[in-house]
Amino acid sequence: MRGASKTLSTMAGAFALSLSFIASAQADGKLQEVLSRGRLIVGTGSTNPPWGFQDKSGKLAGFDIDLARIIAKGLFNDPSKVEFVTQSSDARIPNITTGQVDMTCQAMTVTAPRAQQVAFTVPYYREGVGLLLKKGGKYADYAALKAAGSAVTVSVLQNVYAEEMVHQALPDAKVDQFDNVGLMYQALNSGRSDAAATDASSLRWFMKQNPDKYADAGYGWNPQNYSCAVKQGDADWLRFVDTAIEQALTGVDFGDYGTAYETWFGVTPPAPAIGFPR
Structure with a gap:
């Protein structure tokens, strides 16, 4: 009996030690780290309106900035408790995996290969391609552009898929590629x-800034989801950020999300329907 008691005592000790390790791991997770620090550290851009850019006063502004403040509000009941780390687009994933930032919110398209490196949150915006027109120009809308066939010329940012992408919407249009967006809009x-x-986000931004100059042709294609991203392996942190974003999209913080959406895109998003949650 004495041997059995000793064995049970050893097992109980090991179980208690295991619980201690689990509690320690939970206490040391990213959520507790951020709460203890007292501020959220977010990687974002500074040259890409309307997502993240410097306004006339030199301060960061944009939809991603507002979203990060919504998450900080959820953490601390204070949207100002966020530190922004400006980064290039190719630093978005490395800065997460090396722990330089708690999360990235930077107009980041969700792809399966990227999801092997970081954990994506629920999407907060669906991007796509649109056709920007001059208001009062030769063609009033998408139907007129498509009917004109090869008489239409479309300017687009240069890349290997540019011509194929334009032809998905306007199969017969001429495609004029430019190596920067400024020249594309100048054309x-x-x-x-x-x-x-x-x-589509840039189209809405340009129309918001110049309501008497530009028009939307009324057709969008090539959808892609934008999500924030966090480091893999911390389910509690991902679950919290998901919750904060979901409540901005469909719940108690929809007012903040809706205000930001209208500010940067000039469109009021549909309010969540009462009743069934999806």
Whole structure:
């Protein structure tokens, strides 16, 4: 009996030690680290309106900035308790995996290969391609552009898929590629092109800034989800950030999300329906 008691005592000790390790791991997770620090550290961009850019006063502004403040509000009941680390787009994943930031919110497209390196949150925006027109120009909308066939020229940012992408929407259009977005929009302004194929978010931003100058052709394609990203392996932290974003999209913080959406895109998003949650 004495041997059995000793064995039971050893097992109880090992079980208690195991519980201690579990409690320690939970206490040392990212959520507790951020709460103890007293501020959220977010990687984001500074040259990409309307997502993250420097406003006229030199302060960071944009939709990603507002979203990060919503998450900070959920953590500390204070949207100002967030530190932004400005980074290039190719630093978004390395800065997460090396712990330089708690999370990245930077117009980041969700892809399966990227999901092997970081944990994506629930999407907070669905990007796509739209056609920006000059208001009062030769073509009033997408139907007119498509009917005109090869008479239409579309300006687009240069890349290997640019022509194929434009032809998904306008199969017969001529495609004029430019190596920077400024030249792409200049072609539209000068009449060299009839439409500019650009991100739907940029289209809405340009229309918000210049309501009497530009128009939306009314057609979007090539959808892609934008999500924030966190380091893999911390379920509690991912679950918290997901909860904060979900409540901004559909719950108690929808007012903050809706205000940011209207500010940067000039469109009021539909309010969550009462009743069934999806």
